Each structure stands twice: as structure tokens, then as C-alpha cells.
Amino acid sequence: MTQRKVKRILNKVVNVKKKQSLRNGFTTGTAAAAATKGALQYLLSHKKPDFVNIPFLSTGSIDITIQSCKKENKYTAVCMVIKDAGDDPDITHKAEIFARVSFVNNNENPKTEITGGEGIGIVTKPGLEIPPGEPAINPGPRKMIHQAITDCFLRYNQAGSVHVEIFIPKGETLALKTLNARLGILGGLSILGTTGIVKPLSHKSYIATIDSALSVAKASGCHQIILTTGRRSERYVHQYLEQVYKKAMPEEMVIQMGDFFTDAIRLAMEKGFANICVAVFFGKAVKMAMGASCTHAAKSILSIEMLSQWAETITGDSTFSKKIKESNTAREAFFHIWEQYPVVIDFVGQKVVESAQAYADRSITIGCIVFDYEGSIVFKNENI
Secondary structure (H helix, E strand, O other), rough: OOOHHHHHHHHHHHHHHHHOOOOOOOOOHHHHHHHHHHHHHHHHHOOOOOOOEEEEEOOOOOEEEEEEEEEEEOEEEEEEOOOOOOOOOOOOOOEEEEEEEEEEOOOOOOOOOEOOOOOOOOOOOOOOOOOOOOOOHHHHHHHHHHHHHHHHHHHHOOOEEEEEEEOOOOOOHHOOOOOOHHHHHEHHHHHHHHOOOEEEOOHHHHHHHHHHHHHHHHHOOOOEEEEEOOOOHHHHHHHHHHHHOOOOOOHHHEEOOOOOOHHHHHHHHHOOOOOEEEEEHHHHHOOOOOOOOOOOOOOOOOHHHHHHHHHHHHHHOOHHHHHHHHOOOOHHHHHHHHHHOOHHHHHHHHEEEEEEOOOOOOOOOOEEEOOOOOOOEEEOOOOO
């Protein structure tokens, strides 16, 4: 084996290890707590901090760099922290998170007030952890901010009342790339975090969003929910509902589950929904029909071979089955099926219902809509 070949193999090993050891980051809630602690520490010590230490809500702590810190007057300071999501593809990665802290020496009745400023969304719908009318700063981050203030007062042996304003100058623009508006969080981002840590490529945050959307739907009076895998399928669902009911239906009843098929079914059941519909494109439908709990390409490989086996069992046409098996994608297979044996699509749709029913109580009604790749409905069971 040549040295060049050995080097190439070693480089591959190193690259694999790099991919396996992705870097953790910290949440917007942790960033807000750090900015708060930096500002209050500056007011109490009269020295600009280079960094602050923030305990996580789970375990451990982190030193976070204070990017900027200034006094607006004798009683108010503003600090900024840059959100670091590690190797997670987070919309708020590198966002500038600010805290404006005003300190009033009031030892008799000390209290802390936390508000949201520019770029922080306002909750407008019931069902979330924060009531309507309040800034979207969740309980976890609020707890971290309170802890940061307590730590400062203990360190400098002082007490008093503090007003904290969290703001993100580009928050409103960033929020357009999130699902906040669907949850009724308008005008900016939400300050999130249940542990304070962002784990790369973690699915917990998306599942938490599904859970929140279901809570909003329940609080809004929805009795049926429709789970879609993305924006396109969601758009087609609303178009279908408007055609049937001759009016726009509540947007809360249609919820994006992404790739988390069984998690969404489970959460919807736990929320008490008795009628759950799944609306998907054919490619995702095949994965669900096969019983895949997660339909992401990295989690569940679409088995054209299985689709081919189903096709032969249903049609008895081995030539057709071979054509399906030789398809490169589900999209290609779909066009062959739709042209010759659309009954195979009906079979896939019924299998989706069976797969969903396996994760739900028998008392729950499961509906299914399968779209072609242009948004036309190619399967719909009687439960819709």
C-alpha cells in the first residue's frame, strides 16, 4: 500500500471522527441570561466583564464572552452576547442577544421584572407556556435570568429591584424563518431553552414545537388536527379544506410534523385529539406505510424493493413490478403506478392509516391524504 493511499484512508477516518464529534452550543435563553448577568455585574462592580459564567438548567455551566457592554446612565447598562448554536443549523446562530438592565436600590421589597423589547415576539394565542399578551420568553430562560441576577447580588453582597429588557435587533426578520407565527408568536423571536444547551442536530426542539402547536390547537377549540410534513403539503391541505367547507379553516388545525410521524401521533393522542389526519406526499407515505417512525432520509431509507413487492402482490404483473424495482426514486415509481395501477397507491394509503393506528388508541379516528407531486389528492380515506 502506497503512502499516498494510507494518507487518504487516514484523512477519511479523521473526517468521520470530526462528523461524529459535533460541537454543542447554548440556547437563546442562556445567551439572554449571560447578557443580563454581564450588564448587572457592570452596574455593581463598575468594571466591564470579559465573560460571565452561566449554570445550565440541567447540569454544568458555561463561560460566555460578553461582546459589548456600556452604561446608558448611572442605573442602566446594556450588554450583548452572540448566540452560539454550536454545529446545530439553528436560525438564531450568531444572532446578537441584548439585555438592558436597570438597577434600583430597593432592599425593602426587591423584585425582578423581565420584558421583551425589539425583536422579541408577543404571544397572541392561548395554549403556550406564556399567556397571551406577554413577551415570548419561556419559563426556562426566565429562571436562568433570575438565577443570574441572584448570583450577582450574592457575589457583591447587594440587593435591589431589577428591570430586564431582552431585545434582538434582527429578531423580527429572523422570526420569518421560524414557525413562530403559526404558534401565535408575532413580531419577533421567542427566547427558548429547556436545558440551556443546544445539542447538534437534536430533534428535541422540533418535537417541542409540534407539542406547542398541538397545545395551541387544543386551546383554540380544534377537535380535529391534520399533520403535514412541510409547508407545501400544508398549503395543499388548506386549499382542499377551503374547497370542501367553502371558507378558510383555522390555521391552528394544520400542524407541521416534519419527519416525526410517530412522535406527532403520540403527542396528538396525549393532548386528547380524537380525530387525527396525516397529509403527505407519496414518497413520505411509502415510508410511513412501511412503519418508519421517522421519515428523514438519514433515518429511514425508502425501500423501492418493498414497493415493488407490494405492486406484484396486488397486481400480479411481474413486468410492472420489475419497472417499479428499477425506479431510481419514489417519484419515478409513482408515475409508473399512477399510469398503470393506481390501486397500489390506495394500498399505500391504507397502510399509512394502519401504521398510524399502531401508535394510537383504537378509539382514535385516523385519516389520511396522499398528494401527488403537483398537489392533487391521489388517496383519501373515508375519515376525512
